[in-house]
Amino acid sequence: MMILLVLAAGFLSLTEIAFAGARKIKLKLLAEAGDERALKVMALQMHSAEFFAASQIGLNAIAILGGILGEGALRPFFIAWIARVYDGPSLENIGFASSFLFVTFVFILFADLMPKRLAMIAPERIAVAVIRPVLVFIRLCKPLTWVLNHLANLIFRIFKVDMTREDSITFDEISAAVEAGAQAGVLQKQEQHFIENVFELESRSVASAMTNRDSIVHLTLTETEESIRQKIATHSKFPVCDGTIDRVIGYIDTRDILVRLLNKQSLFQLNESSIRTVLIIPDTLTLSELLDKFRASKETFAVVINEYALVMGVITLSDIMLTVMGRWGSPLDEDDQIMQREDGSWLIDGSTPVGEVKRTVGIESLPEEDHYETAAGFMMYMLRKVPKRTDSVVYQGVKFEVLDVDHYRIDQILVRHVPKVDSEAG
Structure with missing residues (x-):
């Protein structure tokens, strides 16, 4: 019994x-x-x-x-x-x-x-x-x-107790499940990063993935044929401006130029028939919202402006895909934003998103992340000034040191783990 x-x-x-x-x-x-x-x-x-x-x-x-x-x-x-x-x-x-x-x-x-x-x-x-x-x-x-x-x-x-079962799934729960899958061998490490990057599109702004204003290669209505030939050798899409870069009137795809070359047409006259309508977006959009706009407009190129209608940068669908793919999306080693040296330290480009920086150096969070999106932004926020060479910040046992500055822009940062004593002293 x-x-x-x-x-x-x-x-x-x-x-x-x-x-x-x-x-x-x-x-x-x-x-x-x-x-x-x-x-x-x-x-x-x-x-x-x-x-x-x-x-x-x-x-x-x-x-x-x-x-x-x-x-x-x-x-x-x-x-x-x-x-x-x-x-x-x-x-x-x-x-x-x-x-x-x-x-x-x-x-x-x-x-x-x-x-x-x-x-x-x-x-x-x-x-x-x-x-x-x-x-x-x-x-x-x-x-x-x-x-x-x-x-x-x-x-x-x-006692006013709500007994409704909550079945919604949060990003943290999905991230934890993905991490558990990676640890169990169901997912490879790079696949884990891809999935996490996709979900980060919802929170990352276009500014974190765009080509900055200083790096934009653009055409003008009076561009010479020789200048156009030189520029199409290195880029695929160009905003067309009326005089200054802040007066964008459209853009041209390299394929359009090549068609004109093959048809032996002149390149000197850039007109409405050869200039495409450009998608203008505010810099407050997230990458997820931009994807929706690309899908709706069937465009793959956009110009990013700020609240004063000044051009901040340009962004393409490929830029978003590279954001998802991370370092694996770059076919050449020299294009990597993060390079690990033999001594275990890292050389990090100033434009590297903070999410990639955290994953690389093993830090769960950075202070006040809502105020910046890149490694350079983190340094400026922590230093409370425009950084110069050798300026450094120590956070959670990791030292961030400015290696190269170009016209007030942080180009490269040296990142390394430091002993606890040095960390406390910093």
Whole structure:
């Protein structure tokens, strides 16, 4: 009888953890594969009050019954064993305590601890396997569960407790799942970075991926043929400006120029027929919002302006893709924004996004990240001035030192881990 009670309690403990731990995503995959039991498990999770009420009824009833039967059945045996070494006035009490502890130990081990640990290994598979007998058990306990659930709901309403289950998934949860997949070998390290970079598009502004104003190569309406030939050798898209760079009237794709060359047309006359309409965007857009605009306009090139209508930079669809791909997106080593040296330190370009910097040097967060987006912005924010060569910042055991400055622009930063003593001194 005791064995049956232990098995019954173990079954209920197993199902409790299995249904609570079964993940909705995996259950959906099982359902899509044709397993109808997965749909029943999801339905039970949505209305779990009846199951947990029935489970608690069963567990408590078994525990009480097991204590009564087990203690009464085992106490004579314990008394007989103990009497061999002790036959005093406390023999009955010692026999009672021994049988009680033994029954408690058996129930904890075989009816609680072991079933729950088993259920945590594969909750979805176990939940699907036991759903049918569980539904039968719930129907048998329905009268009692109805009473208990109504009493519980009444108490929750009195204390204004919201019992709606939250099934939304946050970025942190997805990131943790991706990291766990990488650690388990399901995802490669670079695939983990790709996925994380895709989600970062929602928070990163276009300024973090665009070509800055100082690096823009543009054409004017009076551009000479020789100048155009030189520029198309190094770039593929050019904003066309009326005099100054802040008066953008469109853009030209290198392919259009090559077509004119092949057709032996003159390059001197840039007119409406050869200039494409350019997409003008504010610098406050995120990369995700820009992707939507590219999709809607069917364009792949945009000019970024600030609130004063001054051109801040240009950005292409390829720039966004390189942001997702990270360093793997660059075909040439010299194009890498981050290069690790033999001594373990890093040379980091000032325009490198802070997310890539954190991943590289192993820092979880930087102070006040809303105020900057690049390594150069981090240095300017921390130093509270326009940096010059040899200026440095030490944060969380990592030293950031300015190596090269070009017209107040930070070109390169040396980053290395420093001993704790040096870090505290800095």
